[in-house]
Amino acid sequence: MTLKNMKNVLRTTSAAALLAAVGAHAVSHADTVTIATVNNGDMIRMQKLTDDFTSRNPGITLEWVTLEENILRQRVTQDIATRGGQFDVLTIGTYEVPIWGRNGWLVSLNDLPAEWDVDDLLPAIRSGLTVDGNLYAAPFYGESSMVMYRTDLMEKAGLRMPEAPTWEFIREAAAAMTDRDNETYGICLRGKAGWGENMAFITATSNAFGARWFDENWTPQFDSDAWSTTLNFYLDLMGDAGPPGASTNGFNENLSLFQQGKCGMWIDATVAASFVTNPNDSTVADEVGFALAPDTGLGKRSNWLWAWALAIPAGTQKEAAAKQFIEWATSKEYIELVASKEGWANVPPGARSSLYENPNYKDIPFARMTLESILSADPLNPTVDPVPYVGIQFVAIPEFAGIATEVGQEFSAALAGQQTAAEALDKAQALTADAMEAAGY
């Protein structure tokens, strides 16, 4: 073969390879749905079960981008705001949905087929994902918060946990259960700074004490007596009965403490119930009881409401395929699929009423309390006094994440003993007022 011939062969082969590559790319491009999701047990389980979806929908392939939730939030916001088009399905929460839905960033899911049964969604969760009558995200799982406590320690302290305790009872019980010499602490609560960490807990707690972030005119309320009572109660409680170094404890750190038998009570996400009762991970799996989040008799409890939901960004080229996927992942059939493969304790909770009517699920020890906690949460009326915002443990405005993270740092510093409650509240009031003024409220 001459050099010229070789060159021709090479040229032809390269062109064919290029065409084939472009062709293959075009085909896969049309059918590939990219899903941005978070790393938690339910989502990982869904990834493992996608064969069921792809076998039913052979024309669609799924690609997953799993990220830590704060990175995911930033990554997805950036992509959606710039119309980058990197994702076809987003995993977002009840904080983002009202804001993004209003911005026109999400595709309405009102046209999902009747058999998907939108009326089966738990009302509180559904209302948190609906804006102006449009459902903008389908709930994958929902959660509230509740009291998880050690039945053996409660008994040893000579107390009995009511189904719906008050904060005063929690304080008494925490003091009675604390045994610092044996590293047993009456109560473990979030202290790590962050809008989704300590501020989720403290904001939900403040609702029970009659506090609110803003009045009807969007004026910050950290200078109110109710906030002073809330923060002082939290700091005193943690000082008397909390573990050392609590200002750096978030969900994971408290989960670890509870699983090792170092917490008498832990008030946190209902989703933790399956972790603390799992004998493979928890040393106290058989000695855990559940109760509603506490109140102070003012008509609001300290529980929050959250849902991880699947949404479609406006402008995606694969809306139909993305809807097919969401319909599958949030259906009743999917719940049954998980139950058949992994057992009823591992199905995604808190999204559908039918799950709680299922006799198989009623036997799960934390099922009833999870449902009651979710049902008692009302994101449209979260506080004792009226507020202009939606959200229980957050305020559904874009500025909230930034402001609450800064306020969370002040509260965390107060918990670490670096400043008093009054100083933390003064700073919170000032920085919130500044940020809201800058945002044009």
Next chain:
Amino acid sequence: MARAVTPRRKALNTLIAWAIGLMIFFPILWTILTSFKSEAQAINDPPLFLFFDWTIENYGVVQDRSDYMRYLWNSVIIAGGSTLLGVVVAVPAAWSMAFVPSKRTKDILLWMLSTKMLPAVGVLYPIYLLFIELGLLDTRTGLVIVLMLINLPIIVWMLYTYFKEIPVDILEAARMDGATLRGEILHVLMPMAVPGIASTILLSLILAWNEAFWTLNLTAAKAGPLTAFIASYSSPEGLFFAKLSAASTMAIAPILILGWFSQKQLVRGLTFGAVK
């Protein structure tokens, strides 16, 4: 004349060096150890050091859940590509600054370095928008270009420092013997600067391998390197420390092995010119 070192002093120095070395290596060692524990053992208090039930289950879970080889291959291409491209651009730049300096050479060098002082997030949106326009989002080509540009100031600075150590007379002699500019750089300068170039390449490789801001922000499902692989195992709601450690160990293993085998070259390059 070398200073006399007593055996006692030598032993003390060795001990201190080992202690510092272990201190620096300890977090990596702890990550590796944790990767062989169960999730419950990973959070045990007091922490378990060596006496626990060793398991390789986490590696199985990670391998099962993620396509490790795809991430690894992306890392190799992105780190390798950006390094090679960086060296190709930086060698002529460093040559001109070292051997034909102008009045502004020092200013240019400082200006180049000053770009490293800008927080990356400050230019995230312009670059993101550019990438959308150019169709470079979630592509290895895009990341090769971005990481090359990010590491370029350091590569130029390092090469410039090494080139400055080479006597200009040798290059002049080559020129008098009729060497072209290309020949002078390729056949005279580069062979003499091999240790410096090698350590520059190694440093650039390590920096690009570990880069986690741009690689997370500009990728989605296709071009994500090992940093994206690790990030997918981090979770604020659920204890996955053992799996996260297994993923981290798998991610750092290639660069750790490369560093181990090339440590002589790396140390020689980094101290090149320091001792005369």
